C-alpha cells in the first residue's frame with residue numbers, strides 16, 4: 554500500500570510550508586530589541602518583522618515557507634511604494650545578504666518607518682542644494698522626473 558495516500562491531510566507546524574497558509578500565532582521576543590511581539594494587531598496574516606525596530610529574522614526563502622537555514626538578522630534598509638500606494642519594507646540579511654520585500658503592518662512604529670524611508674534622502678551622495686546645476690552640467694533636465 555502506498556503510504557502517501559494514507560497520510561493525514563492535517564499539517565503540523567513542523568511541516569515545510571505550514572506558515573504559507575496558516576497565520577503565525579506565537580508570541581516571541583524580538584532578537585534585536587527584545588520587544589515582545591504579539592501576532593494580533595498586525596493587520597495581515599504574516600507578522601514577519603518586529604513592529605518596534607522593524608528588524609526581521611531570515612527564516613524564509615519565499616514568504617512564509619520557513620525553509621531558510623540562515624536565521625541571520627535582517628535589517629530594514631529601505632521603504633518602497635507599490636503602485637497602489639502601499640508601503641513595503643526591504644530587509645537585508647546581515648549574514649548572507651539576502652534581500653526581501655515585506656508589507657508593513659498596521660502597528661509598525663511610524664517614527665522608525667519614517668527614519669528608514671528618509672535615510673537615503675538624509676545622506677545624499679551629492680550636494681542636494683546644487684542639484685539643478687549638477688543636472689545641467691551632466692546634460693539632464695532636472696524637471697524631467699516622475
Ligand SMILES: [Zn+2]
Pocket residue numbers: 583584585586587588603604605606607608
Ligand atoms: Zn525589535
Ligand SMILES: [Zn+2]
Pocket residue numbers: 611623624625646647648649650651
Ligand atoms: Zn540570511
